[in-house]
Amino acid sequence: MSEPLQPAYVLHSRPYRDTSALVDLLSLRDGLQRVVWRGARGKGRGTRPQPFVPLLVSWYGRGELKTLQQAEVAGSHARLQGDALFSGLYLNELLVRLLSPGDAQTLLFAAYQQALEQLAAPFDSVEPVLRSFEWQLLQLLGYGFSLTEDAWQQPLLAHGSYAWSADQGLYSVPAGNNGALPGAGLLAMASADWQQPDALPTAKRLMRQALAVHLGGKPLVSRQLFAAARGAGQS
Incomplete structure (x- = not known):
């Protein structure tokens, strides 16, 4: 039985058989879905699985692995480049790693859309976008x-x-404690006051700790790619 068209984004795609691909989608009504996208790597003119492009999709099938029935581009989009591109790939990898297939996440879908729009706009730093999305992801x-x-x-x-x-949340430690998080930075993070000097460094350290509990020991590929690109640009 096929599903009606619904908004979706491609999170990850990898080759499958001759011309198909296994694609992880973030959909509005059904959350994370994995589909076989036939002809994804063929020579035809059909829509291809590209990240960050708003789509309307439908699929059919009863198991965890569905078959894509229809996909069409749902609107214009800005092309992510440089830090924004690596940041988008990082968000995608977080979603693939942390979401349970089939769980509806309409608020998370909206947060992801907003993050992509912010990354596509002119910015001084990607850090506020990343820290805000990480925090929303954990909450949702x-x-x-x-x-x-x-x-x-x-x-x-x-x-x-x-x-x-993970079992207590935040708790007080003596001043000067190694690795302590400053209260001023945490309060600035709570109010999304990213101009406060301690806000972004505090949020980055805290989100690294909180996400690591749910990501397990496997490193994030996108984080390694980002670090490698930064290193190449400085060499």
Whole structure:
């Protein structure tokens, strides 16, 4: 039984058999879906599986692996380049690694769309976009925690120092503790005040810790590619 057309984005694609591809889609109504995209690598004029391009898609099948029935481009899009491109690939890899197939994620779909729009616009840094999306992702998947209160429901203090654990969330540690997160940075992150000097460094360290719990030991390929590209540009 085929499904009606719905908005979707390609998160990842890899060759399958002669001219097909196995494609991970983020769809509006059905979340993460894996489909066989026939003719994806052929010479025809049909729509190809390209990341960051808004699509309307439908598929059929009953198991975890569906077969794409129809795909068409749903509108214009800006081409991501440089840091924005690597950042988009990072977001895609996070979604493939963390989402459970078939779980509807309409709010996450909207957050992803917004992140792509922000990456496509002129910017000084990709960091605010990445940190905001990571935090939304954790919250929408049920892994969020308070950024304004500690594990004992006490308000975070701007002059305080904190650490994070998966079972407690944020808790107070002595000033000068190695690796401590500054309260001012955490409170700025909570209000998305990325102009505050401690906000982005604090958010990056905290999100690395929180995401690592759910990603397991396997490194993110997109993060390695980003680091390699940065290194090549500085050499």
